[in-house]
Amino acid sequence: MSLTTATINRLTVNEKIMKTLKGVLNTVSNALLLPAVGIAIFLALWSITAQSIHTSLGEFPGPNAVVKQFSTLYDEHIAERKKAEAFYERQEKRNAKKLEKNPDAVVKIRAYTGKETFVDQIFTSLVTVTSGFLVAAIIAIPLGIWMGLSAKLNSAMNPIVQIFKPVSPLAWLPLVTMVVSALYVSDDPLVSKSFLTSLITVSLCSLWPMVINTSIGVSSIDSDLLNVSKVLRLPTLTHIKKIVLPASVPMIFTGMRLSFGVAWMVLIAAEMLAQNPGLGKFVWDEFQNGSSNSLARIMAAVIVIGFIGFLLDRIMLMLQRKVSWDKSSATV
Amino acid sequence: MTTTHNSEEHFLNISRIDMEFPTPSGSFTALKDVDIQIKQGEFISLIGHSGCGKSTVLNIVAGIHQATKGGVLLKNKEVNEPGPERAVVFQNHSLLPWLTSYQNVELAVDQVFRKTMTKAEKKDWIEHNLKLVHMDHAMHKRPDEISGGMKQRVGIARALAMQPEVLLMDEPFGALDALTRAHMQDSLMEIQKELNNTVIMITHDVDEAVLLSDRIVMMTNGPEATIGEILEVNLPHPRNRLALAENPEYNRLRSAVLKFLYEKQRKVEVIPTTTTAEEDQEKTPNVA
Numbered sequence: 303m304s305l306t307t308a309t310i311n312r313l314t315v316n317e318k319i320m321k322t323l324k325g326v327l328n329t330v331s332n333a334l335l336l337p338a339v340g341i342a343i344f345l346a347l348w349s350i351t352a353q354s355i356h357t358s359l360g361e362f363p364g365p366n367a368v369v370k371q372f373s374t375l376y377d378e379h380i381a382e383r384k385k386a387e388a389f390y391e392r393q394e395k396r397n398a399k400k401l402e403k404n405p406d407a408v409v410k411i412r413a414y415t416g417k418e419t420f421v422d423q424i425f426t427s428l429v430t431v432t433s434g435f436l437v438a439a440i441i442a443i444p445l446g447i448w449m450g451l452s453a454k455l456n457s458a459m460n461p462i463v464q465i466f467k468p469v470s471p472l473a474w475l476p477l478v479t480m481v482v483s484a485l486y487v488s489d490d491p492l493v494s495k496s497f498l499t500s501l502i503t504v505s506l507c508s509l510w511p512m513v514i515n516t517s518i519g520v521s522s523i524d525s526d527l528l529n530v531s532k533v534l535r536l537p538t539l540t541h542i543k544k545i546v547l548p549a550s551v552p553m554i555f556t557g558m559r560l561s562f563g564v565a566w567m568v569l570i571a572a573e574m575l576a577q578n579p580g581l582g583k584f585v586w587d588e589f590q591n592g593s594s595n596s597l598a599r600i601m602a603a604v605i606v607i608g609f610i611g612f613l614l615d616r617i618m619l620m621l622q623r624k625v626s627w628d629k630s631s632a633t634v
Numbered sequence: 635m636t637t638t639h640n641s642e643e644h645f646l647n648i649s650r651i652d653m654e655f656p657t658p659s660g661s662f663t664a665l666k667d668v669d670i671q672i673k674q675g676e677f678i679s680l681i682g683h684s685g686c687g688k689s690t691v692l693n694i695v696a697g698i699h700q701a702t703k704g705g706v707l708l709k710n711k712e713v714n715e716p717g718p719e720r721a722v723v724f725q726n727h728s729l730l731p732w733l734t735s736y737q738n739v740e741l742a743v744d745q746v747f748r749k750t751m752t753k754a755e756k757k758d759w760i761e762h763n764l765k766l767v768h769m770d771h772a773m774h775k776r777p778d779e780i781s782g783g784m785k786q787r788v789g790i791a792r793a794l795a796m797q798p799e800v801l802l803m804d805e806p807f808g809a810l811d812a813l814t815r816a817h818m819q820d821s822l823m824e825i826q827k828e829l830n831n832t833v834i835m836i837t838h839d840v841d842e843a844v845l846l847s848d849r850i851v852m853m854t855n856g857p858e859a860t861i862g863e864i865l866e867v868n869l870p871h872p873r874n875r876l877a878l879a880e881n882p883e884y885n886r887l888r889s890a891v892l893k894f895l896y897e898k899q900r901k902v903e904v905i906p907t908t909t910t911a912e913e914d915q916e917k918t919p920n921v922a
Contacts, residue, residue: 532716
């Protein structure tokens with residue numbers, strides 16, 4: 303009798319182990335195996351199709367050519383950095399010599415004016431998109447909160463928001479360029495015009511998802527929570543700080559994530575036309591350059607752009623999880 | 635002597651209230667001539683079928699709604715906006731989900747006593763109120779981490795912490811299971827013994843009304859709902875639900891309420907054929 307119980311127990315234990323094992327296998331295959339398979343199939347299709355597309359700049363680059371360009375781009379970056387270092391070193395030596403001869407001599411360090419490398423351009427793009435996004439957020443979130451609180455303002459603003467929301471950055475750009483040229487006149491500009499033009503264009507396009515989501519978030523706060531605030535007679539600012547903002551944080555963040563995605567997409571187009579030295583300019587310059595490597599270099603930029611966009615979205619999601627009380631709203 | 639009696643009689647004066655709501659097809663008269671005078675320290679239950687305007691009465695006293703005619707006087711001052719001296723315990727607790735129990739009560743205490751209490755006094759007062767509702771063990775838990783009954787306790791603690799002149803409760807235990815509800819009723823009686831608050835409570839539960847109240851205000855069906863009868867409950871305090879079950883006075887009061895609800899104010903509704911028995915059940919007060 304006890305023997306059979308033991309056997310049954312052992313059986314169930316075995317079953318349990320099998321079940322856990324199956325679960326682990328499932329997770330591994332979902333998290334690693336299937337994405338890997340997807341990527342492999344994509345790469346295979348890409349290289350097969352690429353071979354059969356012939357352009358005036360040669361064969362369309364396959365994965366191999368792109369990988370090669372990645373390392374070339376990196377080498378170019380290192381080489382350029384060495385050049386810059388050497389340039390500054392030379393200046394320092396020359397200045398030291400000058401000072402040796404004449405201690406009162408006025409010496410200068412001139413900035414290195416070599417061309418930006420791919421890495422520099424990535425950095426410029428990140429700075430531009432973040433600045434543009436922040437400017438948009440500073441305008442959009444207070445405006446959205448105000449619209450959410452006041453049904454009248456919401457009705458007044460709604461047509462404007464709906465009309466400007468779908469406008470392409472390419473339509474804004476000529477206007478922004480001309481306005482910046484006319485108004486931003488300075489002998490010693492803090493930032494370049496191209497940077498400012500790109501930034502404003504990014505802001506103009508990424509404003510709207512934040513405005514809409516924030517105002518919806520605020521206007522849909524549970525009326526019971528608003529009644530709590532009324533019973534306590536919270537002053538307006540306390541009401542916004544203690545009730546409105548925390549209650550709408552999940553929606554505000556949803557808007558911010560959407561906006562950051564829009565901002566990054568818009569940026570590349572804006573940089574292309576405004577000639578802001580970021581990834582957009584890189585793509586444009588390679589296109590104009592038209593060497594046999596250009597397409598592979600553009601493809602490398604495409605992959606980097608996609609990857610950075612994905613990373614930015616993940617960072618926003620992490621922020622949202624950290625800040626929001628409603629964890630269920632912060633899903634992929 | 636008469637004057638004191640009179641002012642006590644009129645601590646809270648709900649005076650001849652009419653309430654009309656505008657609808658696309660003309661105005662809808664929800665309340666007509668609702669008139670109650672409530673003494674300080676009195677516990678009043680409002681009972682009636684769904685849709686008879688009990689919540690509207692409560693919201694008018696709270697100041698969330700404005701009566702179309704008539705008005706509410708608290709200590710001879712007209713009520714025309716919400717305020718912490720008329721604290722509300724909402725039906726679905728309405729705690730701020732991003733704050734802990736402590737912080738939810740703190741929000742109220744910070745606002746109501748911002749000028750009169752020091753930081754340490756506020757902390758003591760918050761903890762005292764949470765202890766009063768037996769929630770001191772879960773002070774730093776957020777609403778999604780505690781049960782429905784516990785949330786309702788914190789909601790009561792928040793209302794009590796405002797030190798209100800009138801405590802308004804909108805079916806405070808309606809969403810709880812029967813056992814938790816009984817437990818909460820006992821807690822409320824215990825608190826009431828200590829603080830002797832003036833309370834208006836909406837309920838669907840006949841037993842709850844008889845057990846807790848000094849007077850039961852029974853409302854007629856809407857539209858143009860008004861007070862049908864007022865029943866004095868003269869059972870001695872403290873009340874014990876088990877002992878009361880055998881008490882003839884308790885049973886007389888209980889059947890008086892039931893008679894009012896199911897004979898005099900029997901809800902004659904044209905029940906559409908699609909309505910199921912369960913839905914119908916929901917609309918009638920809980921007798922069990």
